[in-house]
Amino acid sequence: MLDVVMPVLWKDDVLGWARLSTGKEKSRENLLKVTYDVAAYATVAIVLGILLAYLNRRVQMTAVTREGTEIPVEISIGKRSHRSRYRRASGRR
Secondary structure, eight states: OEEEEEEEEETTEEEEEEEEEEOHHHHHHHHHHHHHHHHHHHHHHHHHHHHHHHHHHHHHHHHHHHHHHHHHHHHHTTOTTOOOSSOOTTSOO
16 A cells, blocks of 8 residues: 655645555556556547548548649630649649
8 A cells, every 4th residue: 555645835835735545456447547548549539630631631632633623624715824723742842
């Protein structure tokens, strides 16, 4: 068993005392709960990140595709100055 007592301080004044008392079994239960909570949080964060990345990419690709189909139409009717707002994915600027 572990028993710890510490003062609770605020600007050098003692507000009260905090006591923590725990045994090995309780510590094990708490550690197991924290482990499951972290695993659940990480799983939700990863799934949500993948979903948002997919949706973001899909929206951007739709806009790029839509504009990519408009450019040939604009050129075919004689507007040769029409340019895309999107840069190529090759990294060249």
